[in-house]
Amino acid sequence: MKDQATPGNGPEATAPRRLSTRETAERLGVKPETVYAYVSRGQLSSRRAPGGRGSTFDAAEVDALAHSTGRRTPSPAAGDLVFRTGITLIEDDHYYFRGVDATELARQYAYEEVAEWLWTGELRPGVRFTAPAEALSAARRAVDALPAHSGSTDRLRVAVAAAATADPLRFDLSREAVLAGARNLVPTLVGALPMVGTAPPAAGETEGRAAANGAGLARQLWPKLTAWPADEPFLAALDTALVLLIDHDLAASTLAARVAASARAHPYAVVSAGLGVLEGPLHGAASGLAHRMLTEVLERGSAVPVVADHLRTGRRVPGLGHRLYTAEDPRARALFTLLAEVPQAAGALAAARDVVATTARHAPLHANVDLALAVLSVSCGMSAEAGETVFAVSRTAGWIAHALEEYGERPLRMRPSGQYGGPRPPQPLPTATGEPPQ
Structure with missing residues (x-):
């Protein structure tokens, strides 16, 4: 744990929340013009937004009006990619994990503490995740068999698949089983990555000793990213980065993870789906x-x-x-x-x-x-792909959080319809062209 505090007890938790005109209209289920009609009739009070751009409205007042008028935020139509989630909120150039300022969480708590709290709602100071010996051994053997030029995301994808084979209970989607697997998977991914160079993570401390001594995930990840000896200020920055990147609403990789969870794929497959999308140059890379x-x-x-x-x-x-x-x-x-x-x-x-x-x-x-x-x-003398590695390891916790949500929803609910643009039937059967293969 970094500094002692409790999520939800900061000033952000007590200040009344303000909604933009668009958010107010969505919450009331009306057009923006109707919002200002409510203001003119004295049913809502407004305040100019900072910088003079538009108006803001008190969230409690808006909810009270919605209750009195019987209006509700309209539900998304079937097939729309809009999902209710209680994990991350992004608004007014801030973002929140379960209503708590995510940057404050990153300043106060370590990665494992925030991940555990995000999954369970319980803050467990000093919690550490441990890689099971069998899963870690399988993941390391699989990663070691890859070509030398393989990238970190290649290794992580292989490590996830190998760890899955070592878990015969991976198809148990009960909350307890998913949480147990998640606590094992994250350190397994880190442990399967090869060391960089020959420098130890700290003076006189080997990788195995660091894990055995209950070192935090940032300290375990450090020697997988750089040959520099571990430096406390940089370790703090790495741990903060891990917390900041845990989730960011329905980013492309998270959407892929939720689609997999909707099909009731096990958590390892959910993480694999996220990793497959994360590698794109417009996302994790x-x-x-x-x-x-x-x-x-x-x-x-x-x-x-x-x-x-x-x-x-x-x-x-x-x-x-x-x-x-x-x-x-x-x-x-x-x-x-x-x-x-x-x-x-x-x-x-x-x-x-x-x-x-x-x-x-x-x-x-x-x-x-x-x-x-x-x-x-x-x-820190890291390679260009180090940021992608940090992103992938961190976001694993977010994908698990979204999987836990999705397992509670109706299965296979994400089934959009394609808009066909090909030739209209009936078309003749295709005819062979060219020489047959030899």
């Missing part, structure tokens, strides 16, 4: 592009030529912008604040700020979490 960009900025001494090259070739400047935030990604802001206190990160952090300032001349884009992960990986 995006931090690698930002890492390479920051490395080039440091080599060339300025972001100007690097950003110019991206713009000249029509490439996006990596690590900037997020469709869910109008300002800086709160995950990036939390990591930047922590890394600003670490002298060894000063160079990479300055390079990241230079990229943001340079790009702002062309487009007002803010830093996202991929850029912050790149600052961490560049500062």
Whole structure:
């Protein structure tokens, strides 16, 4: 545990929540114009939003009006990809895990503590996850058999499949069985990854001893990412990153995980589905592009030529912008604040700020979490794919949380209909062309 506190007891838990006009209209089941009609009739009070953009409304007052009018938020139509979830809320450039500010959680608690709380609602200070010997051995053998050029996500996918074979009870989807498997799977994934270089994770501490001594997941993951000896400030930053990345609403990989859970796939298969999507360059692998960009900025001494090259070739400047935030990604802001206190990160952090300032001349884009992960990986001598590894290990807990939710829903409910655009029947049978294969 980091600093002693209790989720839900901070100032965010007591301040009345404000809704935007759009959110108010959705909650009442009316058009935005009707919301202002309620205001003009004195049925709702409004307040100007910060910066003068639109109005905000008291959530309790809106709920009371919804109750009195009999209006309710309309349910999504069949086939719509809108799912009720109690895990993550993103609004007003902040994000929350079960109503608690996620960046505050990351400052106060370790990864395992937050994952356990997210799964069960119980805060267990000092909780540690342990990899079963049989599952870890199977995962390591499978990972060791891969070609040397295999990436970390390749290894993680193989490790998940191997760990599944070592768990004959994986088809038990009861809550207790899923939680037990999740607590075993996360450290198994970390333990199956090969060490980087020859430097120990801390003075006189081997990997096996670290796990046996109940070391936190961040300390176990550290030697899988860099050959540098473990440094407490950087370990704290890594642990914070792990917490920040646990979940982010229905991102592409999480949607894939929920589809698998809807089909009642076991938790290992759910995680495999998430990993398959995470590897895309627009998702988990995006931090690698930002890492390479920051490395080039440091080599060339300025972001100007690097950003110019991206713009000249029509490439996006990596690590900037997020469709869910109008300002800086709160995950990036939390990591930047922590890394600003670490002298060894000063160079990479300055390079990241230079990229943001340079790009702002062309487009007002803010830093996202991929850029912050790149600052961490560049500062610690990690490879370009280290951020993707951190992302994948962390998000495993989020996928499990979504699987637990989805197992409680009607099975196979995610069955959208395709809009056929091919030739209309009846069509003639195809005829063979060319020479038959030899």
